[in-house]
Amino acid sequence: MNALTPFRPCPACDTPDVTNMAQFAHDTWKIGKCKLCDFVFLRNPTEYEALEEDFAWEETFWAEDAERKKKRGILKRAAYHARMLGYRLKGDPQNKYVKLLGAGKILDIGCGEVVRWTAPFEPYGIEISKHLHARADAKMKALGGECFQGAGAERIFTLPENHFDSVMMHSYLEHEVQYRELLAGCFRCLKPGGRAFIRVPNFNSLNRRLVGAKWPGFRYPDHVNYFTQQTLRTAAQEAGFEFKLTNKAKIWLDDNIQALLTKPAVT
Numbered sequence: 069m070n071a072l073t074p075f076r077p078c079p080a081c082d083t084p085d086v087t088n089m090a091q092f093a094h095d096t097w098k099i100g101k102c103k104l105c106d107f108v109f110l111r112n113p114t115e116y117e118a119l120e121e122d123f124a125w126e127e128t129f130w131a132e133d134a135e136r137k138k139k140r141g142i143l144k145r146a147a148y149h150a151r152m153l154g155y156r157l158k159g160d161p162q163n164k165y166v167k168l169l170g171a172g173k174i175l176d177i178g179c180g181e182v183v184r185w186t187a188p189f190e191p192y193g194i195e196i197s198k199h200l201h202a203r204a205d206a207k208m209k210a211l212g213g214e215c216f217q218g219a220g221a222e223r224i225f226t227l228p229e230n231h232f233d234s235v236m237m238h239s240y241l242e243h244e245v246q247y248r249e250l251l252a253g254c255f256r257c258l259k260p261g262g263r264a265f266i267r268v269p270n271f272n273s274l275n276r277r278l279v280g281a282k283w284p285g286f287r288y289p290d291h292v293n294y295f296t297q298q299t300l301r302t303a304a305q306e307a308g309f310e311f312k313l314t315n316k317a318k319i320w321l322d323d324n325i326q327a328l329l330t331k332p333a334v335t
């Protein structure tokens with residue numbers, strides 16, 4: 069097996085007192101819950117070096133996606149396609165994010181090869197996978213931006229302070245082993261008054277409680293943090309942000325948490 073770290077302490081509060089959640093283990097991957105702060109996390113994540121080449125998330129995502137589709141019945145498959153079609157018909161979601169974040173320099177962390185943001189956004193990104201980074205960088209440069217290659221929590225500290233108007237972390241923070249450092253880096257590189265958008269799987273969703281280990285929010289070993297709205301709020305506030313859920317209504321039914329973080333205008 070590839071480079072595995074030993075079992076880590078709680079990434080939220082550093083305590084080694086962790087309850088093993090054996091019901092969610094998958095092959096060699098173990099999930100644990102902190103006895104002090106209730107944070108749920110993958111206890112043995114891979115090293116960053118492995119993520120750059122061997123464990124590129126897109127490869128495991130598509131392999132698991134194919135397996136899930138095989139297991140899904142024909143009715144569920146039809147429902148899935150209907151949902152995807154509905155999503156496309158809603159049109160470009162960029163307007164939603166312009167309203168939430170404002171225009172200007174947007175830093176999309178874990179952007180992959182996709183450039184989701186065009187004018188009035190100026191697209192920047194950080195991507196760990198070398199081959200995805202190369203494609204994103206060419207596209208972003210053509211739009212006046214740039215993509216930076218590296219591990220998010222480390223690369224972000226090489227970027228200028230008080231520089232970006234917004235940060236996008238869409239389906240990213242659940243992948244980031246050093247998520248507290250990453251949030252501190254976001255706070256540092258945002259302009260005062262700048263905002264960050266976060267979308268992560270919701271470990272407290274009703275669906276997760278109903279389907280248990282079959283919950284699609286579990287991805288091994290790509291997802292290393294399993295946030296609840298409480299643990300996400302704590303992490304954002306510790307980094308200095310004001311925190312606001314954007315899908316507060318019926319959050320317990322939602323498989324995802326969506327939140328807007330604001331760096332106070334005067335710090």
Ligand SMILES: [Zn+2]
Nearest residue numbers: 078081102105
């Ligand atoms: Zn803890």
